[in-house]
């Protein structure tokens with residue numbers, strides 16, 4: 504298999520020689536004062552979605568969770584390992600962040616996989632289970648785009664899914680409490696890879712609007 508792994512060595516050398524030096528004081532301050540991120544960013548693991556780059560964030564700005572499809576599993580405190588849930592709780596209750604962003608994106612492989620008939624094996628068992636978190640969005644999209652194009656339906660599913668994940672966030676007692684007392688704000692974002700634009704969900708207008716300030 505072809506590997507470009509050595510690229511990382513070069514990249515790290517450059518980081519050490521240039522970027523780390525440039526931000527040395529900032530890094531030291533983040534160690535001395537501890538982190539105080541501005542938001543929890545829940546995004547897809549997709550390598551083409553770059554949370555820091557598309558938001559212009561600096562070290563210490565974003566507390567990030569990434570998973571397949573930027574899904575949020577509903578609160579279910581049984582005896583299991585919940586990576587996304589624990590990151591949400593830590594961000595909300597310990598770091599006391601003021602904002603949570605759930606960021607979906609166009610051309611999402613996880614959303615596309617919802618429409619494929621994938622057989623469960625020992626090699627994909629967790630993935631199949633995880634993709635159940637997109638089932639509601641798929642259901643709505645199938646109803647809305649029964650006669651539409653596949654591409655339209657996929658883009659719609661990606662957006663609708665973000666709204667469902669915001670609903671799932673509210674199943675966490677820590678989140679619900681702080682949203683209700685006005686100290687925590689939830690944001691649904693959609694990153695379009697074709698034009699590099701972020702759209703935010705306006706829950707009063709029921710539409711996604713451009714985040715970019717004109």
Ligand SMILES: [Zn+2]
Pocket residue numbers: 547548549571572573608610611612613614
């Ligand atoms: Zn994705």
